Amino acid sequence: MTDSQTTQVALISSDTLTGSILVIRGHKVMLDADLAALYGVETKALNQAVRRNIERFPDDFMFQLTSDEAIGLRSQTVTLKTGRGQHRKYLPFAFTEQGIAMLSSVLKSPRAIQVNIEIMRAFVRLRQMVTSNADLARKLNALERKYDGQFKIVFAAIREFTEPIPKKKGRPIGFRSDEE
Numbered sequence: 001m002t003d004s005q006t007t008q009v010a011l012i013s014s015d016t017l018t019g020s021i022l023v024i025r026g027h028k029v030m031l032d033a034d035l036a037a038l039y040g041v042e043t044k045a046l047n048q049a050v051r052r053n054i055e056r057f058p059d060d061f062m063f064q065l066t067s068d069e070a071i072g073l074r075s076q077t078v079t080l081k082t083g084r085g086q087h088r089k090y091l092p093f094a095f096t097e098q099g100i101a102m103l104s105s106v107l108k109s110p111r112a113i114q115v116n117i118e119i120m121r122a123f124v125r126l127r128q129m130v131t132s133n134a135d136l137a138r139k140l141n142a143l144e145r146k147y148d149g150q151f152k153i154v155f156a157a158i159r160e161f162t163e164p165i166p167k168k169k170g171r172p173i174g175f176r177s178d179e180e
Helices: 003-010 014-020 031-039 044-054 067-073 097-104 110-147 154-164
Strands: 022-024 027-031 060-063 093-096
Touching: 027 031, 027 097, 027 110, 031 044, 031 110, 044 097, 067 110, 093 097, 097 110, 110 154
Parallel strands: none
Antiparallel strands: 022 027, 027 093, 060 093
């Protein structure tokens, strides 16, 4: 691999990778378009390579989103361009960690291999964060039982910091006609 390829892969931040990992149907996945962008190929080319090797991608490695799932993922701030060929024709594919690992056997470019390594590292970091939060919660429970009511307020404050912030469900952004 050349120095420029190494530099390009190094420019992929772990925040970018972990931000691209979504939870769909209870699985941590990455979408085909995000993977294609990371690999430096068109989404169409990535999906064609997968279809040519479909036996390598069982349902627990890759699945196609439903219409409702795809609509739910679409950003509220981006509007689709009008006209032929301006938006996706097919529903996106979601790849689990095992499916992404399998992509390295289908996409053989040096960049694809290096990107796959970085993606695998991002999944490992994500698992470590989840595990460390679970360990912290167990330790807090043990301390809370041990010291009972003495530090109840302290434990409640600590729990607030360790729990994920719930997303607010508000009014959707954008124009609504009276017919909706």
